[in-house]
Amino acid sequence: MAPLSRDRVGDAARPQAASAMSPVERYLAVRRVSETLALPLSAEDQSAQSMPDASPTKWHLAHTTWFFETFILLPRLPGYRVFDPRFAYLFNSYYETLGPRQPRPERGLLTRPSASDVMAYRGHVDEAMQRMLSSNAASVAELLDLGLAHEEQHQELILMDVLHLFAQSPLKPAYAPASAAHAAPDPGAMGFVDFEGGLVAIGHDGEGFAFDNEGPRHSVYLEPYRLADRLVTNAEWLRFIEDGGYANPQYWLADGWARAQAEGWTAPAYWRRGDDGAWRSMTLHGLRPLDPHAPVCHVSYYEADAYAAWAGRRLPSEAEWEHAAEGLPIRGTFTVKGRLSGPSALPSGGLRQMFGEVWEWTRSAYSPYPGFRAAEGAVGEYNGKFMAGQMVLRGGACVTPDGHVRATYRNFFHPHQRWMFSGVRLAEDAQRKRHPVHSSEFARDVVSGLSHPTKTLSPKYFYDAEGSRLFEAICETAEYYPTRTEVALLRRIAEDLSAEIAEAAALVEFGSGASVKTRVLLDAAPQIAVYAPIDISPDALAEAERAIRRDYPALEVASLAEDFTKALGLPGAVAGRPVVGFFPGSTIGNFTPEEARAFLASARRLLGKDSSFIVGIDLVKDPAVLEAAYDDAAGVTAAFNKNLLVRMNRELGGDFEPGRFRHQAVWNAAERRIEMHLVSRTDQVVHVAGRAFRFAAGESLHTENSYKFTLEGFSALAGEAGWQVRRTWSSEDPAFAVVLLSA
Numbered sequence: 001m002a003p004l005s006r007d008r009v010g011d012a013a014r015p016q017a018a019s020a021m022s023p024v025e026r027y028l029a030v031r032r033v034s035e036t037l038a039l040p041l042s043a044e045d046q047s048a049q050s051m052p053d054a055s056p057t058k059w060h061l062a063h064t065t066w067f068f069e070t071f072i073l074l075p076r077l078p079g080y081r082v083f084d085p086r087f088a089y090l091f092n093s094y095y096e097t098l099g100p101r102q103p104r105p106e107r108g109l110l111t112r113p114s115a116s117d118v119m120a121y122r123g124h125v126d127e128a129m130q131r132m133l134s135s136n137a138a139s140v141a142e143l144l145d146l147g148l149a150h151e152e153q154h155q156e157l158i159l160m161d162v163l164h165l166f167a168q169s170p171l172k173p174a175y176a177p178a179s180a181a182h183a184a185p186d187p188g189a190m191g192f193v194d195f196e197g198g199l200v201a202i203g204h205d206g207e208g209f210a211f212d213n214e215g216p217r218h219s220v221y222l223e224p225y226r227l228a229d230r231l232v233t234n235a236e237w238l239r240f241i242e243d244g245g246y247a248n249p250q251y252w253l254a255d256g257w258a259r260a261q262a263e264g265w266t267a268p269a270y271w272r273r274g275d276d277g278a279w280r281s282m283t284l285h286g287l288r289p290l291d292p293h294a295p296v297c298h299v300s301y302y303e304a305d306a307y308a309a310w311a312g313r314r315l316p317s318e319a320e321w322e323h324a325a326e327g328l329p330i331r332g333t334f335t336v337k338g339r340l341s342g343p344s345a346l347p348s349g350g351l352r353q354m355f356g357e358v359w360e361w362t363r364s365a366y367s368p369y370p371g372f373r374a375a376e377g378a379v380g381e382y383n384g385k386f387m388a389g390q391m392v393l394r395g396g397a398c399v400t401p402d403g404h405v406r407a408t409y410r411n412f413f414h415p416h417q418r419w420m421f422s423g424v425r426l427a428e429d430a431q432r433k434r435h436p437v438h439s440s441e442f443a444r445d446v447v448s449g450l451s452h453p454t455k456t457l458s459p460k461y462f463y464d465a466e467g468s469r470l471f472e473a474i475c476e477t478a479e480y481y482p483t484r485t486e487v488a489l490l491r492r493i494a495e496d497l498s499a500e501i502a503e504a505a506a507l508v509e510f511g512s513g514a515s516v517k518t519r520v521l522l523d524a525a526p527q528i529a530v531y532a533p534i535d536i537s538p539d540a541l542a543e544a545e546r547a548i549r550r551d552y553p554a555l556e557v558a559s560l561a562e563d564f565t566k567a568l569g570l571p572g573a574v575a576g577r578p579v580v581g582f583f584p585g586s587t588i589g590n591f592t593p594e595e596a597r598a599f600l601a602s603a604r605r606l607l608g609k610d611s612s613f614i615v616g617i618d619l620v621k622d623p624a625v626l627e628a629a630y631d632d633a634a635g636v637t638a639a640f641n642k643n644l645l646v647r648m649n650r651e652l653g654g655d656f657e658p659g660r661f662r663h664q665a666v667w668n669a670a671e672r673r674i675e676m677h678l679v680s681r682t683d684q685v686v687h688v689a690g691r692a693f694r695f696a697a698g699e700s701l702h703t704e705n706s707y708k709f710t711l712e713g714f715s716a717l718a719g720e721a722g723w724q725v726r727r728t729w730s731s732e733d734p735a736f737a738v739v740l741l742s743a
Contacts, residue, residue, distance in 0.1 A: 023141075024134055024137075031122070034154070034158070035119070037159065040175055040176065043115045045165070047111055049107050049108025050161070054160070055107050056110070058118050060154045060161075061118050064151040065125045071379060073125065073132060076136075077132045089102060090102050143379075149404065152400075156399050156400050156401065159399040160420055162175055163175070163283070164419045172287040176285060185293065190232075194690055194692070195222070195224065196451075197223050197224045197323075198222065199220075202217065203369055204408040205217045210406065212374065214406070218371065222319060224430040226427065229352055230351075231353045231423050233292065234281075234290050237296040241266070246265060253302060260302065270297075295353065298422065299422055300418045301361050301416075302416060304361040304422070305363070314428060315361055315362055315424070316362055317362055319364070322394065322408060324351060324354075327696065328354055328355070328683075329683075330406070331356070332395075333356045334356040334400055335398070335399055335402060355395050356396045358421050358423030359394070359397050359411055361391065361422060361423075366390040386412065390412040391414075391415050393422060397420075445457065450688070450691070451691075457701060462643070463540055464540075464647050465540065468543075470639055471640060474640055477634060478633075479633070486517060486731075486736050487517055492729075496727070497521065497738075501527060501578075501580050502578035503527045505578040506531075506573070506577040506578070508582065508607060509582045510564040510603070511584075512535035517585070518584075521582060522548075530555070530558055532571050532573065535561065535562075536564070541559050541561055565599055578611075580613070583603075586616050586736070589617065600717070600721035601722060604743050610743060611743045612726070613723065613742075616737070617714050617738075617739060618709065619730070619736060621733070623667035626708070627674065629674075631663065637663065638663035652689040653687075653688065654688035655687050656686050660684055662679050663677075664677040664678075664700065674705070674708070675705055676705075677701065677703065679699070680697060680698065680701075683695070722743070726741065726742045
């Protein structure tokens with residue numbers, strides 16, 4: 001028996017991307033994998049059946065061929081000649097409507113046809129399928145998808161059944177050589193990821209191929225829960241054994257305990273204890289020393305449930321598992337890596353090993369989703385007829401073909417079965433609670449904004465130290481006109497503004513200021529006695545205060561660390577003085593019209609009777625000019641926008657990958673605003689402030705609106721908030737305005 005090399009396994013399972021292949025190429029690529037998997041096996045290996053649940057490799061190769069012959073060629077290819085009519089009895093699996101068949105436990109008695117005859121059968125059907133797909137692939141597209149997915153399932157079954165067969169041999173042969181021995185890394189202590197639950201959607205949405213049992217998509221209510229960040233390891237399972245887990249009925253379901261006692265279970269299916277007391281495991285690489293850090297494998301549902309009870313936790317429901325997995329990249333070992341056993345979990349944040357290592361038992365019985373309808377005809381027997389007495393597994397295994405599974409994929413086995421590559425991920429109930437580490441207003445706003453169907457976050461959180469630095473850099477870009485235009489306008493009207501400011505006045509700036517715009521006003525109006533900046537960022541405020549004190553030593557500085565939309569009172573140094581508010585930069589455009597009206601009203605109350613308010617507003621103009629201003633060619637605005645993700649990572653324990661989002665600026669003509677978004681490049685799940693949030697590919701986090709005004713529209717808005725427009729000044733294109741309001 002020639003052993004299969006690791007390279008050959010990898011090559012066999014690595015066809016080019018399906019989307020780039022013709023139907024004929026897709027068909028032949030999948031069929032080639034099955035035959036490559038059989039190459040290391042002798043004719044005797046391919047004919048043996050080690051138990052009723054398993055099938056000979058030769059039978060798998062013939063049955064998948066019978067599927068294409070029966071469901072595609074016979075009814076749809078004119079003149080097709082059946083290879084051998086007797087094969088309909090030999091290689092039908094469970095399709096009752098298609099007639100009698102060889103009993104499953106007796107498939108190993110089929111010494112005829114020979115392995116070479118089966119390969120001739122495959123060649124006959126493949127030639128006809130190529131003719132069919134070359135001339136009329138569109139008519140059988142759905143059946144082709146089903147047939148190829150069906151064959152991929154049997155590729156996994158071949159490896160499962162071969163392992164069980166070889167495990168019965170005293171020679172303990174290897175199907176494939178193992179890679180050079182090396183110590184697997186310790187995955188570290190098991191952590192848990194919190195999920196809020198609530199009303200969530202699970203199931204396939206009908207876009208692209210899925211098995212019928214994966215849909216329809218529907219709503220499920222989940223209580224808050226926690227999911228282990230990795231799979232249970234062999235070392236952890238050993239502690240279960242050493243603590244008498246297999247001997248203590250209190251951990252076991254009644255049927256599970258009866259089965260364990262009847263079959264003498266004392267460890268997972270392929271574990272063997274040597275004369276030296278050391279544990280070994282039978283794998284497709286032969287009998288190997290037990291890897292303590294690898295995920296435990298080949299355990300039944302009964303064992304998985306007993307382990308969870310021993311660990312003081314439980315198995316997840318399939319809805320919990322899918323809700324957690326939705327949006328995660330489908331990365332794992334799979335057969336494409338050429339490694340036929342699950343590796344240990346690599347240390348990282350968030351959920352690990354969700355796909356392609358071992359199938360993960362859930363506590364959900366395999367049953368139809370609401371609205372499920374089996375397909376008509378014999379093909380409708382594919383999944384629906386098994387929806388009783390079995391349990392659901394999720395995620396795929398190291399013997400699953402790459403690209404075969406999805407987050408919605410439902411595998412199912414009887415609870416006592418152990419020969420599949422099945423393992424354990426723990427779950428537990430959680431309480432809705434505050435997370436004290438992340439109980440700030442920032443955290444609350446992030447959780448609230450990301451929980452909304454349309455994800456949003458206030459632009460006030462842009463301005464940490466790095467955000468403020470980047471904004472200053474934005475102001476220097478060629479495309480960003482507002483700062484240059486407003487500064488030029490302020491310099492032109494400086495004397496006019498100074499004439500409107502009373503002696504010994506207090507200048508109250510909404511925002512930390514200290515920029516050139518603030519200095520234009522301070523230089524033009526030396527009668528200002530107190531400068532009172534208000535800002536939510538203590539760092540930005542401190543920096544502004546230091547700069548103003550240094551450059552204007554005669555000016556009293558009285559700062560207020562507060563959200564300027566919520567400030568209830570001014571610093572004591574302002575009391576008794578004429579008050580002038582200053583709100584440059586068209587920052588008021590960041591508010592919705594309702595918020596702008598509320599802000600203007602609150603500013604009027606804060607500044608007091610007889611106060612004045614200088615407000616900069618950007619005016620409506622050519623959308624191309626606006627979009628360029630918020631999406632500069634150098635990418636400074638994009639970095640400014642993405643810094644919001646960096647800040648959430650740093651301050652709220654997030655795991656955003658900024659590279660997985662793109663910056664977008666777009667003009668919304670109906671709302672008269674330029675919008676900034678962070679658009680997810682892919683389906684993904686991110687964690688921040690102790691919560692998990694899903695982003696679909698193309699879904700955005702709406703980070704800023706910048707409303708643009710007409711002078712008439714702003715005058716009406718200010719009037720509704722109790723202000724009167726005293727004077728206005730406007731620039732030439734690109735148009736910008738400074739408005740002086742009186743209380």
